[in-house]
Amino acid sequence: MDKHQPINSEPGILKLSHAQVFLYLLLAVVTILFLFLTNAYVFRMNFEDWQPLPVPSLLWVNTCSLVVASMGMGWAARAAKANNKNNLRTGLFVGGLFALVFLTGQFWAWQQLIAYGYVLADNPANTFFYLITALHGLHISGGIVAWIVITKKSWKTDDAKSRSAQVSLLATYWHYLLLIWVMMFGLFLST
Amino acid sequence: MEQNAAYEGQQIYHPKGWWGHYVFSQDHKIIALQYICVALSIGLIGMFLSLLIRMQLGFPGLFDSIDAGSYYQDVTMHGMIMIIYLLTALFLGGFGNYLIPLMLGSRDMAFPYVNMLSFWVYFLSVIILVASFFVPSGPTGAGWTLYPPQSILEGTPGGDGAGILLMLVSLAVFIVAFTMGGLNYITTVLQSRARGMKMMRMPLIIWCIFLATFLGLLAFPALFVGAIMLTFDRVLETSFFMPEIFKGGEVLDYGGGSPVLFQHLFWFFGHPEVYIIALPAFGIISELISCHARKNIFGYNMMVWALIAIAGISFIVWAHHMYVAGMNPYLGFFFATTTLIIAVPTAIKVYNWVLTLWHANIKMTVPMLYCLAFLITFLIGGLTGLFLGNVSVDVPLSDTYFVVGHFHMVMAVSPVLALFGGLYHWFPSVTGRMLDDRLGTIHFWITFIGTYLIYFPMHYIGFLGVPRRYYSNQQYDFIPDSVADLNQFITICALIVGASQFILLYNFVNSAIRGKKAPKNPWGACTLEWQTLESPPGHGNWGDQLPVVYRWPYDYGLPGATADFVPQNVPDEQIT
Numbered sequence: 001m002d003k004h005q006p007i008n009s010e011p012g013i014l015k016l017s018h019a020q021v022f023l024y025l026l027l028a029v030v031t032i033l034f035l036f037l038t039n040a041y042v043f044r045m046n047f048e049d050w051q052p053l054p055v056p057s058l059l060w061v062n063t064c065s066l067v068v069a070s071m072g073m074g075w076a077a078r079a080a081k082a083n084n085k086n087n088l089r090t091g092l093f094v095g096g097l098f099a100l101v102f103l104t105g106q107f108w109a110w111q112q113l114i115a116y117g118y119v120l121a122d123n124p125a126n127t128f129f130y131l132i133t134a135l136h137g138l139h140i141s142g143g144i145v146a147w148i149v150i151t152k153k154s155w156k157t158d159d160a161k162s163r164s165a166q167v168s169l170l171a172t173y174w175h176y177l178l179l180i181w182v183m184m185f186g187l188f189l190s191t
Numbered sequence: 192m193e194q195n196a197a198y199e200g201q202q203i204y205h206p207k208g209w210w211g212h213y214v215f216s217q218d219h220k221i222i223a224l225q226y227i228c229v230a231l232s233i234g235l236i237g238m239f240l241s242l243l244i245r246m247q248l249g250f251p252g253l254f255d256s257i258d259a260g261s262y263y264q265d266v267t268m269h270g271m272i273m274i275i276y277l278l279t280a281l282f283l284g285g286f287g288n289y290l291i292p293l294m295l296g297s298r299d300m301a302f303p304y305v306n307m308l309s310f311w312v313y314f315l316s317v318i319i320l321v322a323s324f325f326v327p328s329g330p331t332g333a334g335w336t337l338y339p340p341q342s343i344l345e346g347t348p349g350g351d352g353a354g355i356l357l358m359l360v361s362l363a364v365f366i367v368a369f370t371m372g373g374l375n376y377i378t379t380v381l382q383s384r385a386r387g388m389k390m391m392r393m394p395l396i397i398w399c400i401f402l403a404t405f406l407g408l409l410a411f412p413a414l415f416v417g418a419i420m421l422t423f424d425r426v427l428e429t430s431f432f433m434p435e436i437f438k439g440g441e442v443l444d445y446g447g448g449s450p451v452l453f454q455h456l457f458w459f460f461g462h463p464e465v466y467i468i469a470l471p472a473f474g475i476i477s478e479l480i481s482c483h484a485r486k487n488i489f490g491y492n493m494m495v496w497a498l499i500a501i502a503g504i505s506f507i508v509w510a511h512h513m514y515v516a517g518m519n520p521y522l523g524f525f526f527a528t529t530t531l532i533i534a535v536p537t538a539i540k541v542y543n544w545v546l547t548l549w550h551a552n553i554k555m556t557v558p559m560l561y562c563l564a565f566l567i568t569f570l571i572g573g574l575t576g577l578f579l580g581n582v583s584v585d586v587p588l589s590d591t592y593f594v595v596g597h598f599h600m601v602m603a604v605s606p607v608l609a610l611f612g613g614l615y616h617w618f619p620s621v622t623g624r625m626l627d628d629r630l631g632t633i634h635f636w637i638t639f640i641g642t643y644l645i646y647f648p649m650h651y652i653g654f655l656g657v658p659r660r661y662y663s664n665q666q667y668d669f670i671p672d673s674v675a676d677l678n679q680f681i682t683i684c685a686l687i688v689g690a691s692q693f694i695l696l697y698n699f700v701n702s703a704i705r706g707k708k709a710p711k712n713p714w715g716a717c718t719l720e721w722q723t724l725e726s727p728p729g730h731g732n733w734g735d736q737l738p739v740v741y742r743w744p745y746d747y748g749l750p751g752a753t754a755d756f757v758p759q760n761v762p763d764e765q766i767t
Contacts, residue, residue, distance in 0.1 A: 009297075009383060009384060009385060009386055009737065010384040010385065010386055010387070010388055010389065012381060012382035012383075013381045013382070016382075018301045018302070018378055018382050018383075021301075021377075021378045021381055021382055022301065022302065022374050022375075022378045025374050025377055025378065025408065026370075026374055028408070029370055029374070029408050029409075029412060032408075032409055032412045032413075033412040033415065033416065035412075036412055036413050036416040036456065036459075037416055040416060040420065040431070040452060040456065043449070043452050043455075044431065044448070044449065044452060047447050047448075047449060048447070049430075049446060049447030050447075120427055120429065121427050121428050121429045121430075121444070124429070124430055124431060124447065124448065127423060127427075127429040127430075127431065131419070131420070131423065135419075
């Protein structure tokens with residue numbers, strides 16, 4: 001029986017599962033959160049005390065590691081669908097590892113900026129940079145909690161396919177956070 | 192049943208032990224009750240604060256404990272508690288949780304665990320809010336809009352303590368709770384409807400809660416961002432919102448920020464918030480009016496599209512709260528226009544309610560009394576809104592009691608009337624007992640007449656130009672003495688109305704224990720929540736089999752049927 005079409009209920013919209021609807025809505029809320037931050041950023045930018053801060057080149061490396069993390073998660077999702085246990089585990093491992101590399105790198109970038117004297121309260125451009133990277137980092141951290149839970153389960157079972165739904169949700173979340181990061185990075189670079 | 196539940200594609204959690212049943216429950220009905228109890232409790236505190244405010248205005252200087260500082264603290268906390276922690280939580284967390292699964296023929300919310308978390312995080316936000324009463328120098332007195340720069344400076348009442356921080360943190364936590372609940376409500380409405388329950392067969396209250404939740408999910412992030420940035424400004428002395436500030440000749444660390452940016456963020460949330468509260472009230476009225484007038488709702492499709500239009504337009508009217516902040520006249524013109532446009536779908540709804548009553552078999556039950564009171568009150572509040580929506584009228588009236596009269600009529604009294612009506616209507620479904628009608632009628636008339644005696648005079652005081660935020664009106668020549676008399680009168684009425692709420696409370700407690708046993712469907716309603724196997728509905732709501740829906744929710748007085756209503760789960764061939 002198709003679990004998305006329970007016989008005694010109306011079919012859900014677009015044949016999505018409950019969890020998919022929940023996640024897509026959550027991502028919509030996350031989008032709006034960053035949209036408001038961008039709005040405020042652009043609004044505040046036009047005031048005369050705004051002094052753009054130099055974007056550390058380390059962020060390029062971080063962006064690459066987030067891309068690799070996202071690819072790893074995507075690989076894991078495809079492996080789970082194909083019931084390939086080993087690839088699932090490798091994908092999850094690579095994804096999680098590079099997500100942690102990204103977070104460490106972001107933290108390091110903060111340290112660099114502080115060392116160069118771009119502290120948080122000196123200029124609104126600095127504050128926005130710290131605020132936006134921190135909020136994005138928090139979302140990544142939330143993803144890592146989910147990653148830990150799902151990875152644990154995937155290590156316990158040989159039936160990779162049974163993890164497919166969860167892992168593909170995880171991958172979706174990761175792709176989306178990558179997209180948001182690219183947008184925010186673009187915002188920093190262009191201003 | 193276990194197998195059945197899996198077959199239906201719906202998960203259901205079976206609680207273990209007393210704690211699992213009543214405290215950390217994942218059953219939507221218990222969570223709804225928890226929301227209602229916590230919201231009503233904090234609402235009582237909010238009402239008590241309003242009486243303190245009235246005491247100062249009616250009898251200035253009677254209590255030594257109410258000085259200017261504590262007056263502003265009371266005003267701030269009264270506003271915030273009533274709008275966010277009482278009404279938003281009660282309508283969406285309380286009514287939403289109880290009614291969505293029952294009315295849609297579902298076993299529970301799509302994600303019961305997240306639902307439980309949502310309540311406990313809400314509870315945490317209430318605790319943080321209440322904690323601010325107990326910190327040194329008390330809660331913030333910045334006004335409920337929390338406008339910077341004054342809200343985070345030390346000179347503000349409560350500003351040298353942790354009050355403002357606790358308020359901001361509490362709001363952020365509340366928003367997290369709301370997001371968890373809200374995602375759940377929308378997922379449930381989209382995914383977990385019983386067979387036959389098409390979107391256009393959903394009861395209007397479900398449409399209302401559904402759209403109000405959408406509004407909340409889209410609008411609350413603006414407040415979240417505003418609250419976090421304001422926290423940064425307060426704690427880390429950043430300058431998102433803070434302009435250059437001189438204090439006693441010295442320059443503070445702030446500089447260059449824009450207070451108006453906060454106003455935009457706040458009101459981008461704040462105006463949809465009006466509809467987050469109003470839409471569920473509309474929904475309750477739609478259900479009650481149809482059921483207690485024994486007539487189908489007039490223009491169901493039009494009602495749904497009007498709701499969608501209101502929800503959409505409510506996002507482009509926010510700056511009408513900011514006319515006096517110094518706005519480009521063209522922008523003001525735009526927002527005045529959208530504000531008047533939103534009156535159109537709202538008027539459609541009011542006309543449809545009135546047309547539902549036309550030639551209906553109106554039963555003067557307590558819920559119906561509340562419906563009629565709501566219609567009148569909402570009309571009056573809405574009409575004064577048309578005054579304030581126009582820039583040239585708003586500018587002189589904006590800082591007067593006219594505004595207090597207007598918004599209390601339209602978004603305090605109206606939703607509360609709908610709320611009371613809803614509580615009377617669904618009380619039998621929750622407890623299996625009826626509320627006492629006599630006490631209910633007494634409570635209704637005191638509340639209804641009382642609120643008019645309180646808020647009508649405020650419009651006149653406002654026209655006289657009495658400023659709304661002042662602690663004392665005594666030393667101003669332009670305010671005539673008669674205002675003081677009127678203020679005394681209002682205060683006495685407010686005390687009576689405040690005291691009469693204990694009739695409701697007594698009625699609740701007494702009826703829940705000793706009330707008359709309710710029949711299964713006491714009002715003869717068509718919607719599914721009254722068609723459960725047991726009454727009150729048991730765990731999992733529907734016994735072995737989910738209901739199947741054959742018709743829309745308002746089949747009252749169907750030609751050819753002997754009963755004057757046909758429930759949604761009765762097929763055509765079973766109509767007798």
